[in-house]
Amino acid sequence: MGWENFIVSDKDILLGKHTIKGTRISIELVLELLSNGWTEEMIFESYPRLSQAHLQAIFSYLKDCGQQELFFPKFT
Numbered sequence: 505m506g507w508e509n510f511i512v513s514d515k516d517i518l519l520g521k522h523t524i525k526g527t528r529i530s531i532e533l534v535l536e537l538l539s540n541g542w543t544e545e546m547i548f549e550s551y552p553r554l555s556q557a558h559l560q561a562i563f564s565y566l567k568d569c570g571q572q573e574l575f576f577p578k579f580t
Contacts, residue, residue, distance in 0.1 A: 507568065510561035522565070524558050531562055 512525045522531045529551055537547055548554055 507561040507565040510558055511565050524554065524561075527553055529554065531565065534559070534562055 510525055511522050511531065513520050513522050517523055517528060518530055523529055524531075524534075534547065534554075544556070544559060547559075
């Protein structure tokens, strides 16, 4: 199952930020929590609607974005 089944963008939810489907939890929020030292356990306790599959979808989404150079500038 691909990340497309878990991650959506809707202009009416968080101004179109990518979110976990069926929630208002943005990918940006989850990445911010992880970068601030939160563990997966802490995230799951604070956001019980999230699962390991959601985190895997986030990382798969980021991998695809990186491969498509959506997050990295091209060097000339």
